[in-house]
Amino acid sequence: MNTENNNKPNKGSFPKHLAILVLVLLAASLISNMAKGALKAKQEQEVSYDTFYKMVETGEVESVYIGDNRIDIYVKSGSKDYSPLITYYTVMAEDPLRTSNLLKYGVTTFQEKPDNSASVWEILLTVVLPAVMMVLLLVFMFKRMGGGSGGIMGVGKSTAKMYMQKSTGVTFKDVAGCDEAKESLVELVDFLHNPKKYREIGAKLPKGALLVGPPGTGKTLLAKAIAGEADVPFFSLSGSDFVEMFVGVGASRVRDLFKQAGNMAPCIIFIDEIDAIGKSRDSRFPGGGNDEREQTLNQLLSEMDGFDPGKGIMVLGATNRPEILDRALLRPGRFDRRIVIDKPDLKGRVAILKVHSKDVKLDETVDFEEIGLATSGAVGADLANMMNEAAINAVKCGRTAVSQKDLFDAVEVVLVGKEKKDRILSQEERKIVSYHEVGHALIAAVQKNSEPVQKITIVPRTMGALGYVMQVPEEEKYLNTKAELEAMIVVALGGRAAEELIFDSVTTGAANDIEKATEIARNMVTRFGMSDEFGLMALARTEDMYLTGRTVMDCSDETAGKIDRLVADMLIRYYEDAKKILNDNMEALHKIAAFLIEKETISGREFMEIYRSVNMEEKDEEA
Numbered sequence: 001m002n003t004e005n006n007n008k009p010n011k012g013s014f015p016k017h018l019a020i021l022v023l024v025l026l027a028a029s030l031i032s033n034m035a036k037g038a039l040k041a042k043q044e045q046e047v048s049y050d051t052f053y054k055m056v057e058t059g060e061v062e063s064v065y066i067g068d069n070r071i072d073i074y075v076k077s078g079s080k081d082y083s084p085l086i087t088y089y090t091v092m093a094e095d096p097l098r099t100s101n102l103l104k105y106g107v108t109t110f111q112e113k114p115d116n117s118a119s120v121w122e123i124l125l126t127v128v129l130p131a132v133m134m135v136l137l138l139v140f141m142f143k144r145m146g147g148g149s150g151g152i153m154g155v156g157k158s159t160a161k162m163y164m165q166k167s168t169g170v171t172f173k174d175v176a177g178c179d180e181a182k183e184s185l186v187e188l189v190d191f192l193h194n195p196k197k198y199r200e201i202g203a204k205l206p207k208g209a210l211l212v213g214p215p216g217t218g219k220t221l222l223a224k225a226i227a228g229e230a231d232v233p234f235f236s237l238s239g240s241d242f243v244e245m246f247v248g249v250g251a252s253r254v255r256d257l258f259k260q261a262g263n264m265a266p267c268i269i270f271i272d273e274i275d276a277i278g279k280s281r282d283s284r285f286p287g288g289g290n291d292e293r294e295q296t297l298n299q300l301l302s303e304m305d306g307f308d309p310g311k312g313i314m315v316l317g318a319t320n321r322p323e324i325l326d327r328a329l330l331r332p333g334r335f336d337r338r339i340v341i342d343k344p345d346l347k348g349r350v351a352i353l354k355v356h357s358k359d360v361k362l363d364e365t366v367d368f369e370e371i372g373l374a375t376s377g378a379v380g381a382d383l384a385n386m387m388n389e390a391a392i393n394a395v396k397c398g399r400t401a402v403s404q405k406d407l408f409d410a411v412e413v414v415l416v417g418k419e420k421k422d423r424i425l426s427q428e429e430r431k432i433v434s435y436h437e438v439g440h441a442l443i444a445a446v447q448k449n450s451e452p453v454q455k456i457t458i459v460p461r462t463m464g465a466l467g468y469v470m471q472v473p474e475e476e477k478y479l480n481t482k483a484e485l486e487a488m489i490v491v492a493l494g495g496r497a498a499e500e501l502i503f504d505s506v507t508t509g510a511a512n513d514i515e516k517a518t519e520i521a522r523n524m525v526t527r528f529g530m531s532d533e534f535g536l537m538a539l540a541r542t543e544d545m546y547l548t549g550r551t552v553m554d555c556s557d558e559t560a561g562k563i564d565r566l567v568a569d570m571l572i573r574y575y576e577d578a579k580k581i582l583n584d585n586m587e588a589l590h591k592i593a594a595f596l597i598e599k600e601t602i603s604g605r606e607f608m609e610i611y612r613s614v615n616m617e618e619k620d621e622e623a
C-alpha cells in the first residue's frame with residue numbers, strides 16, 4: 001500500500017516563482033505597450049495634397065504607400081524640413097498623373113503598407129503575452145485558493161487519500177475497558193479477510209458498523225486501533241471533511257472515496273463524527289434540510305448500497321449522537337451493526353488507568369481500584385487526563401513518582417477544577433460554607449443508603465464551587481433503588497438545610513444542589529415510574545443519551561403542570577427530612593463544622609471519628 005500524493009509536486013516553491021514571473025511579465029508588457037503608443041502618436045502627421053506634391057518636387061520623398069483613401073509619405077533621411085521619424089499622410093485625391101509623376105521624381109510606391117503590419121514581436125507582446133499572463137494568473141489564484149485540502153482544482157477529490165494511514169501506532173492494547181466492542185470489531189475484520197468462509201454458508205456480510213457512545217470513550221481510538229490490527233488499507237475521514245461550500249462537492253468526494261477504496265479492497269473506511277453528514281433529512285430536526293448535506297448523504301447511501309459486500313470494503317462510522325442520524329443510514333445493508341462504547345465501568349476504568357500509567361512512575365501507595373471507585377461516570381479521556389495531571393502534580397512537588405494523593409488531587413481537578421488560592425472567603429462566608437458542606441456530609445453519613453464521605457473541603461475551586469463533599473461509593477452501582485434516589489435528594493438538600501437551621505437565613509450557594517435534587521425528583525416521576533400519581537407512565541424521553549442526556553417532557557400541558565406541583569411537593573418533603581436529620585445530629589454538625597473552619601479540609605476518616613465520638617457520648621448519656 002503506498003500513500004500516493006501526486007497532485008502537488010514541490011508545492012512550496014512553485015507558486016512563489018510563478019508570482020514573480022507573472023509580475024515581471026505584466027510590467028514588461030505594460031511598458032512596451034506604453035512605449036509603442038507614444039511612438040505611434042509621434043509618427044503621423046497630416047499634410048495637404050499640395051504640400052505632398054511640393055515635397056515630391058523638392059525631392060524630399062523617399063517612398064509612398066497608396067492606400068484606399070490616403071497616401072502615406074515616407075521622407076528621405078536627409079530631409080531638411082521634414083522628419084524621417086514621422087509618417088506624413090495626405091488624403092487621396094483623383095490625380096491620374098500621380099504615379100508617373102512620382103516615378104519621375106524617383107519615389108518608390110508600395111502597394112502594401114510597409115512595416116505597418118504588426119511584427120511577430122508585436123503580436124507576441126500585445127496579444128499572446130497578456131493572454132498567457134492571464135492564464136498563468138488564474139492558475140496561480142486557483143492554486144492559492146486551494147491551500148489545504150486539494151484546492152479548488154481538486155475540489156471533488158476525496159481528501160481520504162491524505163488520511164490513508166499505514167500505521168497509527170495504536171493497537172488493541174491501548175484501548176481498555178471495551179472488550180465487547182473490540183470483539184465485534186475483530187469479527188468485522190475477519191469478514192474482510194475471509195469473506196469466502198461466510199459466503200459459503202450463505203451468510204451476508206455486513207457492510208458497515210457504527211460506533212456509538214458518549215464523547216471521550218475511545219471511539220476514535222478504537223478505530224485507529226483497528227487500522228493497526230486489521231492489516232488492510234485504512235481510509236480515515238471526519239464527517240466534516242465532506243462538507244464544503246459548494247453543493248455537490250461532498251457527494252463527489254464520497255464517490256471518489258468509494259472509488260479509491262474499491263481499488264484498494266479489502267480495506268476499511270472510517271468516517272468519524274458521521275453525524276456531520278448523516279443528520280436526519282427530516283426537517284423537524286434543527287438544521288435539517290440542507291441541500292449540500294442531503295446530496296452528500298444520498299451519495300453515501302447509494303455508494304453503500306452499490307458495493308458488493310464480498311468485495312471487502314468495511315465502512316465504520318463513529319458518532320455520539322446516533323439518534324439524529326438518518327433512518328436510512330441505519331437500516332440493514334448499510335450500518336448494519338451498532339457497536340456501543342459506553343462509559344467504562346469500574347473494571348474498565350481501572351484498566352484504562354493502567355493503560356495510561358504505562359509510562360508513569362507510580363509509588364507503592366497507588367491503588368487504582370480506589371481511584372476507579374471515586375471516578376464513576378468518568379470516560380477514558382477524563383482518566384487519561386487525570387493520570388497526566390497527577391504526574392504533573394508529582395513533578396511540581398519535586399517527587400519522582402506519582403502517589404495516591406496526586407491521583408486523588410487530579411480527580412478533583414478534573415471534576416471540580418483547581419484550587420483557587422486567590423479567592424479569600426470572609427470569616428462569615430467560611431462559616432456558612434463549612435456548615436453547608438458538613439450538612440451534606442452528615443446526612444450522607446447518617447443515611448445508610450448514601451455513599452460514605454471521602455473528603456470535605458472549603459477551599460474554593462476554579463469551576464465555581466466554594467466547597468464540596470467528595471463521596472466515594474463502596475462498590476459500583478448500575479441500578480439505583482428508589483430509596484437511594486431519595487437519599488441522594490436529601491443529601492443534596494442538606495447544605496441548604498444546614499444554612500437555614502444555623503444561620504436562620506439562606507444563601508445563593510445551594511443553586512447547584514437544588515438543580516440536582518430537582519432533576520432526580522423529576523426523573524423519578526417522569527421516567528422511573530416512582531410516583532403514585534402517575535404510576536408507570538412515561539412522561540419524558542431522552543433527547544440525546546450519549547451527549548447531554550437531556551430529557552424533554554412528553555405529555556400534555558395539564559400533566560406537565562401536575563408534575564411540577566408533584567415535584568415541588570416532593571422537594572418540600574425531602575427538605576423537611578434533611579432538616580430533621582440535621583436537628584437530630586446538631587452536636588456533630590457543630591463539632592465537624594468547627595473543625596472544618598479551622599482546617600479547611602477534612603478527610604473521611606477524621607469526619608467519621610468526630611461523628612462516632614459524638615454518637616458514643618450520646619449513647620453513654622442515654623445509658
Ligand code: ADP
Pocket residue numbers: 174175176177178214215216217218219220221222352355379380381382384
Ligand atoms: P471519542 O469517543 O470521543 O472519539 P477518543 O477516542 O478521541 O474519544 O478518546 C480520547 C482519548 O481518551 C484517547 O486518545 C485516549 O487517550 C483516551 N481514551 C478514551 N477511551 C479510552 C480507552 N477505552 N482506553 C484507553 N484510553 C482511552
Ligand code: MG
Pocket residue numbers: 219220221272273318
Ligand atoms: Mg472521536
Ligand code: ZN
Pocket residue numbers: 436437440495496509510513
Ligand atoms: Zn451544596
